[in-house]
Amino acid sequence: MSKYTNFNKSLAHRFIKYAKIDTQSDPNSNSCPSTEKQKNLGKELVRELLEMGISDAEMDINGYVYGTIPSTTDKNIPVIFFCSHMDTSPDCSGENVKPIIHDNYQGQDLILPDDHNIVLKMSDHADLKHQIGNDIITASGTTLLGADNKAGLAEIMEAADFLMKNPEVKHGTIKILFTPDEEIGRGVDRVDLKKLGADFGYTVDGETLGSIEDETFSADGATLIINGVSTHPGFAKGKMESAIKILSDVISALPKDKLTPEMTDQKEGFIHPVSITGQVEQAEAQFIIRDFTDEKLADHGKFLEETVKSIMKKYPGSSYSLKINAQYRNMKQVLDRHPKIVQYGIEAIERAGVVAKQQSIRGGTDGSRLSYMGLPCPNIFAGEHAFHSKQEWVSVQDMEKAVQTIINIACIWEEKG
Template sequence: MLNYQNKNNSLQNRFAKYVQIDTQSDPTSPTVPSTEKQKNLGKVLVEELLEMGITDAHLDDFGYVYATIPSNTEKRVPVICFCSHMDTSPDCSGTNVKPIIHANYQGQDLVLPDDHNIVLKMSEHPDLKHQIGNDIFTASGTTLLGADNKAGLAEIMEAASFLMQNPTFKHGTIKILFTPDEEIGRGVDKADLKKLGAEFAYTVDGETLGSIEDETFSADGAVLTIKGVSTHPGFAKDKMESAIKILSDVISSLPSDCLSPESTEAKEGFIHPVTISGSVEQAEARFILRAFDDEQLEANGELLDATVRNIIEDFPNSTYELKITEQYRNMKKVLDEYPQVIAYGIEAIERAGIKPKRQSIRGGTDGSRLSFMGLPCPNIFAGEHAFHGKQEWASVQDMEKAVETIINIAAIWEEKA
């Protein structure tokens, strides 16, 4: 029988500590990790794991944290891994995060103290309807919170602490993997799966209480470079071909009533410009391409290319280069071959007293790529909401249920072995 208790608010304290460490990743950086500051959190996590008695916890040169909770059963149990990422999104500042707990939430608007224009309203955040009486974490209004994915980190750490302190609670070998750079699509680029030695895994990076996700977008990244013609603007008639204007024409010519994040939902994909920079002579835009179906993803890339070709025909002295690179693929193809991974996750959620919600995610996790690297890996809820922005929030009680679910997963794999 599971007897996990959030003693002395240890879960809240872990989470609040982690979100105050700036770990924002940088898509323009060529290094691994993309920002050295991600290692600052990695070092803290390793220190805490060692204090729990996990003797092999370590941070490698690439910013990955590895650790092992040894088996305490004589059964031959498949080795499972729990994974979360340490970085926060480049889309919103993660510097000087001030976590705030709004205790005993009663449905009111949550006005954030450092910017009164940032207000969380139940009408705009439907999951708040299920949080009456719960304690809600937000930031102060000038940064994101970092629940994506530091809620997952705190939950895995809390579960690890429980397992280390309760040796009579049977489980097989448990691996822990904390990754950098997930938010920029590089989360497992340097993950050493041979060293990890796991057979199945679960990322803890989901949203709504009780959710388990076995399907993600397939994803590509695209870099479009326009080389125009620069000349003195006073003498530019019939000579200048501004790369900035060409690129602007391309972006404005893409569909807005479909194939755009603002106009899509459910299983609909999109073409999304995320950064733009440059000058008259050369300009660059970075895109993310998303679709649940690989053929549709390829078609999205072809549409982007066709749009560029159509626009640049009016600029005979300008050229373009479009580089499309694979980021991750829909993990459902792999997970359908290992139904027990999902089944045990669903049972673990039920044992926590929650109704499971099996669903797709309009995004990706490290599990997408891990699945195709030979480590089948669905995603379970962490209780993070409205991520990548200043209205990000998380529920303490939902996070506690995520801890219970992680512990239950460990127990179920041992029981079924």
């Protein structure tokens, strides 16, 4: 097997090029992709894939990028895919990103030049302890970096380039999938499974070096609308029932010592209000509900409704509507039926000289929904850290290990086919 080497720092250059392209998604847009600018990166990725010799590379009308690395084996083995998303989070600006390489990190505080209040400290970022001597990439202090998930994009592209240039490396047919709008929960809404043509795959969207995630939250979203009683505030005594205040009562009645993100970790779920809008007559709140089992998730939904009903008893003139919609489900329920997918992922990480860490993620990936669409799909590390924030960072050396892992996965499936 040929060994991947990051010649001429091609991986870092590739990542920085992608990071500079603004691809923030927009949850308030109904289009697909939610922002047209995501296609700017999609076009660049297609151009590079074609340049590598991946002749079927294309971006469809919805902004999904597809491509095929042809098989180099006579064995009849499954078709696997690797997937990352092109959009960055709307939680923090992604415009005019200025990536900075901090060569040969030695444990010092990293003070970002465009805002000296943004400082990366080892005490705040535990994984920096494992980065001594490595090259760290950050943004400049006024934007996110976009390592979530442009690190994954760069790693898949680098692995594709290596495999196309080294046909002596034996592997089966490999499909590439780059999605828009993952950060707003729509990453696979319009994926063309027939065009993808794969049996299963791996998302490359994880954090810590060596991690492979085979378990995610199960997730619901909830919309609560309160219809209050509005009247002139000068003549409101005994008449007005403010929807804003009723909604405030509901949120205040939710637990503060449990069932909330700031007080939970590991396998604990939560009910989390994420936005509020409204006037006296009508107010609306959006919630996300999370847990690792469908049963606990359903219990949280019932608890939310019971809380609303209890508050509404104090406001006889008002009414409410609560709608709970499924978002994604824990992919472990699917992956446990296909153990080799995770086992070979672990072996691939270890062949890269890294200790594999099989773990859960308190979140979701495109792989969560793809698994339930018939494509079992664990998540492997991309090396991204402090995502959705101005302190976001990635290690070049961790990214190199991710590229090696992707190549190893392809080879292992061929060897054992």
